[in-house]
Amino acid sequence: MNTVQASPYPYPLPAKDSGNRVALVIIDMQRDFIEPGGFGAALGNKVEYLQKIVPTVAGLLKTFRELRLPVIHTREGHRPDLSDCPPAKKRRGNSTFRIGDRGPMGRILVLGEPGNDIVPELRPEDGELVIDKPGKGAFYATDLQERLKGLGITHLIFTGVTTEVCVQTSMREANDRGYECLLIEDGTESYFPDFKQATIRMIQSQGGIVGWITTADRLTDSLRQTYG
Ligand code: C5J
Numbered sequence: 001m002n003t004v005q006a007s008p009y010p011y012p013l014p015a016k017d018s019g020n021r022v023a024l025v026i027i028d029m030q031r032d033f034i035e036p037g038g039f040g041a042a043l044g045n046k047v048e049y050l051q052k053i054v055p056t057v058a059g060l061l062k063t064f065r066e067l068r069l070p071v072i073h074t075r076e077g078h079r080p081d082l083s084d085c086p087p088a089k090k091r092r093g094n095s096t097f098r099i100g101d102r103g104p105m106g107r108i109l110v111l112g113e114p115g116n117d118i119v120p121e122l123r124p125e126d127g128e129l130v131i132d133k134p135g136k137g138a139f140y141a142t143d144l145q146e147r148l149k150g151l152g153i154t155h156l157i158f159t160g161v162t163t164e165v166c167v168q169t170s171m172r173e174a175n176d177r178g179y180e181c182l183l184i185e186d187g188t189e190s191y192f193p194d195f196k197q198a199t200i201r202m203i204q205s206q207g208g209i210v211g212w213i214t215t216a217d218r219l220t221d222s223l224r225q226t227y228g
Contacts, residue, residue, distance in 0.1 A: 002226040004182065006214040007204045011182045013155065013226050020154040022223075023070040024060060027138065027160030027167045027188075029122045030075055032115040034161070037104030039115070042097040045191035050161050053189045056216050057159045058121045060187060063220050065125070067227045070151055072129040073118055074138045076166060077111040084134040084141065138170040145177060155180045157219065158211075159187035164195040171203070172210055181211035184219060 003010035014020035032038035034050045041047050064071050078085040082100050090099045097103045099110075106113030111132055124130050133142050148156075156179045158171050167188050171181045183203055190196040203210045 002222060004214050004222040005218045006182060006212040008208045008212070011212040011214060012180065013222060016227055019152055021070060021152045022155035022157060023072055023153045024064045024157050024159065025072045025074070025138070025170070026057060026061065026122060027074050027158065027170055028076050029054070029057060029118050029160050030115065031105055031117050031119060032109055034119055035105065039109045040191065042095040042103065042108060043093050044095065049191055049193070050189045053187055054119060054121050056187045060159060060184065060216055060220065061122060063223060067223060069223070069227060070129070070153060072131060073124045074131045074133055075116055075118065076136070077109050077116045077132055078134055080110055080112070136166045136169040137173040139173040139177065158183045161189055163188045163190040164199045168199050175210050182219070183211060183213050184216050185213050187216050
């Protein structure tokens with residue numbers, strides 16, 4: 001069996017012709033979180049922290065595309081009438097701009113606005129799944145589970161932002177649904193470095209209660225050996 005060197009122990013990859021598949025999940029690498037003037041910045045966060053993982057995620061995306069393995073992008077956003085945004089979510093934060101308000105990149109966290117776009121370096125290609133999600137978790141109020149089932153995907157590799165909010169929530173949702181989940185340590189980031197470290201410790205604790213942790217290089221080596 002092919003594995004990825006990971007913590008707390010090696011992560012098993014599905015064999016090439018087993019009918020089970022591994023997919024890359026890129027969570028919310030949107031301008032709203034990563035560039036100045038978006039939702040993240042409106043909440044008082046330093047967006048530069050998140051920008052540094054873009055090349056690493058771009059490298060993984062290239063590998064998955066070369067090996068013809070499936071890729072899933074998510075975007076957190078709401079309908080223009082905000083009918084899918086609970087009032088409690090809109091009230092949160094102590095910011096000048098709230099969800100639906102007009103900011104420098106259009107209406108904050110609203111589908112179709114410039115800020116809702118995925119950053120150009122990671123722009124989805126035709127054939128890649130793009131899941132628009134109104135919540136922090138990628139499975140809540142989306143058809144992600146049905147889409148994964150349809151594609152025979154059983155193993156999910158998580159990257160994106162922010163580690164302790166949308167990435168961790170989505171990974172826990174996936175773990176509860178029976179997916180084998182692996183988080184890429186250098187392919188995820190938080191506005192709070194200690195929150196990222198705490199999330200990594202939580203995931204790999206108790207024998208990998210929520211999944212595994214590895215690095216982009218380790219994953220890439222194993223993917224090329226298994227599927228190249
Ligand atoms: C947040 C996310 N932090 N993508 N969203 O509100 O993590």
